[in-house]
Amino acid sequence: MEKKISILGFAGSLRKGSYNKALLRAAVELVPKEADLETFDLEGIPPFNQDLENNPPERVKEFKKKIKAADAILIATPEANYTIPGVLKNAIDWASRPYGDNAFDGKPVGMMGATIGNLGTARAQYHLRQAFVFLNMHPLNQPEVMVSAAQEKIDQNGRVTDPKTREKIKELLESLVTWTRKFKSVER
Numbered sequence: 001m002e003k004k005i006s007i008l009g010f011a012g013s014l015r016k017g018s019y020n021k022a023l024l025r026a027a028v029e030l031v032p033k034e035a036d037l038e039t040f041d042l043e044g045i046p047p048f049n050q051d052l053e054n055n056p057p058e059r060v061k062e063f064k065k066k067i068k069a070a071d072a073i074l075i076a077t078p079e080a081n082y083t084i085p086g087v088l089k090n091a092i093d094w095a096s097r098p099y100g101d102n103a104f105d106g107k108p109v110g111m112m113g114a115t116i117g118n119l120g121t122a123r124a125q126y127h128l129r130q131a132f133v134f135l136n137m138h139p140l141n142q143p144e145v146m147v148s149a150a151q152e153k154i155d156q157n158g159r160v161t162d163p164k165t166r167e168k169i170k171e172l173l174e175s176l177v178t179w180t181r182k183f184k185s186v187e188r
């Protein structure tokens with residue numbers, strides 16, 4: 001039997017009632033049997049300070065370790081002022097440094113996003129794709145999971161209740177696993 005694919009997921013929001021954390025929780029429920037999805041909360045990651053990049057705070061060390069150990073990454077991003085939130089960018093910046101020790105290097109990555117707005121984080125996701133170029137990540141192109149009017153699809157308990165959204169998340173995970181296996185077969 002092939003080894004399970006390990007996925008590390010994180011959301012670009014610290015909010016308890018975050019819709020993007022809700023997407024990640026749904027992903028944990030929907031992940032295919034041949035994969036494991038562990039989530040990491042960005043709470044506790046301080047603002048980036050390059051003076052500390054060679055010996056970063058413990059929470060950053062922990063984050064980088066988990067990224068490096070994972071076969072693939074899953075990011076749930078909100079949209080803030082037409083781009084990715086500072087919380088997410090800040091965490092990415094820490095994990096990409098110091099130069100030569102980019103924890104994301106060569107990792108396949110899938111993304112999804114939820115907003116109360118109409119465009120389902122499309123602008124944020126395309127900005128995130130731009131960062132993947134320099135991070136040397138391998139983003140999955142399809143399906144795109146862009147959840148608009150999230151308040152109608154996620155209930156008061158933070159559960160994704162909309163069947164179409166759940167289906168899309170499931171499809172995304174299945175595609176991410178297939179995509180990741182392609183890279184692993186090249187490695188062998």
Ligand SMILES: Cc1cc2nc3c(=O)[nH]c(=O)nc-3n(C[C@H](O)[C@H](O)[C@H](O)COP(=O)(O)O)c2cc1C
Pocket residue numbers: 012013014015017018019020021078079080081082083114115116117118119120121150
């Ligand atoms: C500072 C700020 C800027 C925002 N800008 C956008 C935006 O540009 N586009 C959008 O669709 N939603 C925007 N929103 C709404 C967020 O997408 C929405 O609050 C979402 O629920 C945040 O994600 P979370 O629920 O995971 O915390 C903004 C929210 C905040 C707080």
